[in-house]
Amino acid sequence: MAIPILRAAMIPHSQPLLHNSICAAGIDETSRRRKRLFLPCSTSSSSELNPAIRSEVSFSVGSCLIPHPDKVDRGGEDALLVSNYNGGVIAVADGVSGWAEEDVDPSLFPRELLANASNFVEDMEVNYDPQILIRKAHAATSSTGSATVIVAMLEKNGILKIANVGDCGLRVIRNGYDTDLLYDMTKQGVLCVISPNFRGVQCSVVFSTSPQEHYFDCPFQLSSERAGQTYLDAAVSNVELIEGDTIVMGSDGLFDNVFDYEIVSTVAAYRNVAEAAKALANLARIHALDSNFDSPYSLEARSKGYDAPLWKKILGMKLTGGKLDDITVIVGQVVSS
DSSP states (O other), rough: OOOOOOOOSSSSOOOOOOSSSEEEBBBBBOOOOOOOOOOTTTOOOHHHOTTTTTEEEEEEEEEEEOOOGGGGTOOOEEEEEEESSOOOOOEEEOOOOGGGGGGGOOTHHHHHHHHHHHHHHOOTTTTHHHHHHHHHHHHHEEEESSEEEEEEEOTTTTTEEEEEEESSSEEEEEEEOOHHHHHHHTTOOOOOOOOOOSSSSEEEEEOOOOOOEEEEEEEEEEESTSSSBOGOEEEEEEEEEOOOOOOOEHHHHHHSSHHHHHHHHHHTOOOHHHHHHHHHHHHHHHHHHHTTOOOHHHHHHHHTOOOOOOHHHTTTTTOOOOOOOOOOEEEEEEOOO
16 A cells, blocks of 8 residues: 655764665655656867767765654664766665554665665666666565655766656756757756856756656655555656766655755855765755745645645735655766766
8 A cells, every 4th residue: 555655854964975885864757758868068078978989977976864853763764875886876765654653664665675776786687777676676675665766877978877766856967058058958848947146157957857646745656565656657767967967866855845946056065975965955954944934845735735724824824834854865976987
């Protein structure tokens, strides 16, 4: 049975994860889609635009995980994976909190899921395909529970392969677009979010995953139960990256509390990926605790018909506030190998 997520922030825990590693705080679209995105940067050299002659690339990665304040003692219910295999593999899994009502620890399923994923990263049958990696990891997971999950695998030629089940997310941020090119990209349906201090050439979000959900606050999820989703339900995308691109991956604890323009401006303020990940997680925590902040989560809730009690509406008040949750952030920068 799909159990609605109960989400949420606190106690910074950050660590750059290199090599094959899994972290779960305290320990080490409704249909399948496939998209290939080609976005040449107007300021890039010809070698950057031609995969045949450009240098091989890989990820430089930093991460931060902040558990929900009520779950600090057990490290929260998120898990993350970072591997330096090939160009790099990153993943986030968010345990479904509703299982606690069944006396099941919601953290066990996502942790085992990503532990299995780590074991299969180099598997010949996986063949560096994140959707197949999810299939094998899910099949090998015996814990009771469920989780949303996103996996991204970078080829050394710059192709990022993404498979996502649920509402964990990923953004690709790129430097150097001028206004004319941004306009053309927008007409082509590419999401472009500009930071407030945009001055003609600035970094922007050039790719964004879309959350999958059955209904508000009940996302698609891999599960130990038959009623859950499978790897076949994953939203699958291929994105061509260039050196200097930044990848921000996170659980819904990040994206429910931080707008894309805030992600862009925060990433732009830090050269170090570990510092950027920690800054994003801390910003999400601050917003999650602010009852007056009109967060992405509160905006979505109102769009789905949820609102403040009548007496507050009479006083001119509306449903606002961040969303308390476990917050997991991975920041990866594409660097030359």
